[in-house]
Amino acid sequence: MGDSDTNVRRRKPELRTAAVTGRSYQAEIVEVDDDASFSSSATEESADLVKTKTTTSKPPKTKKPRLDDEEAYSPYLDILRVLTFLFFASCGLSYLISSGETFFWGMKNPPTYLQAAWWKSQLSGPLHLTPAELAAYDGTDESKPIYLAINGTIYDVSANRRTYGPGGSYHIFAGADASRGFVTGCFAEDRTADMRGVEEMYLPLDEPSVDRHWKKEELKALKEKELVEARRRVHEGLLHWVKFFANSNKYHFVGYVKRPEGWPGTEPQRKLCDIAANQRKPRVVPGQE
Known part of the structure; x- marks a missing residue:
């Protein structure tokens, strides 16, 4: 059994990679040989891989909320424009009808x-x-x-x-x-x-x-x-x-x-x-x- 035991390779779980999704982690279990030797370079590469995979991802930036168009719209500007137009139109019509007598309908002898x-x-x-x-x-x-x-x-x-x-x-x-x-x-x-x-x-x-x-x-x-x-x-x-x-x-x-x-x-x-x-x-x- 001794010799055969030596030929039997025992396997144990080892963390090989880590898949990262958000902040939750899921480890992948792989089988490795006990007798396998890893070079220092392989070890460093695995460490770098794990470090990269396990880095916490930052949440996406969100834009500041903006008011809806209906909330941002104000009717007062349009009302002011209409009133201004009517005022100048009234002045012009008064001047025309009064033959230049007045801009404000103050005619002494209106038609x-x-x-x-x-x-x-x-x-x-x-x-x-x-x-x-x-x-x-x-x-x-x-x-x-x-x-x-x-x-x-x-x-x-x-x-x-x-x-x-x-x-x-x-x-x-x-x-x-x-x-x-x-x-x-x-x-x-x-x-x-x-x-x-x-x-x-x-x-x-x-x-x-x-x-x-x-x-x-x-x-x-x-x-x-x-x-x-x-x-x-x-x-x-x-x-x-x-x-x-x-x-x-x-x-x-x-x-x-x-x-x-x-x-x-x-x-x-x-x-x-x-x-x-x-x-x-x-x-x-x-x-x-």
Whole structure:
């Protein structure tokens, strides 16, 4: 048994390598001969291998947490941009509409479509006021607009309260249809829409010493022509003011004046006021102009 025992090689476990995963280690068991001799170089290589395998691996670096896009987004910057754009757009539009008068909508006479009263009248339809009802809009009540009428059509002149309101130079026209006064120039006396007889202010005076230069039939035909011309001038004089208010950017249409049936025949005809009457001159003899 001795010899045979010497031939029997006994084996014992020896740590050969170590597999490292994270911080846990697993040893691999191998069989080696008792009689095997290892050189110093082999021993050193095994030690280096074990040392390399057993070195603890460092955990991977992690980035600092970042806020989500939704958490980092702030709407205030976008709101500021929108408000800035609207501000400059408003200034530009105000300057354009006011023809350079203001950047901030402080127009003295804004267009009719920017006036609340105009929109109210458009939505509610034209008013129909009697002369007595129209008189309530003469500017003495500051809570009401100022109305005036020309040839039966009512206009809101509140945009020029300084002129048509109490104390204004044309306050006499407020709250009334003073068409006659617009033509004759007699504001106080002719504060009415009755135009009968106004043409007389354009008719020549009858002067016997002058009229004898025409025959009776000639003078009659001449007077007819003079009457037609006088009425034309009255019509043009009134039409001038009708167009003035109708085309104004400051004053807007409100409605119409309601007259009693048969008017103006229901009232006595007025005499020509002194200012208008004093404009009349005698006829001019042909060749003596």
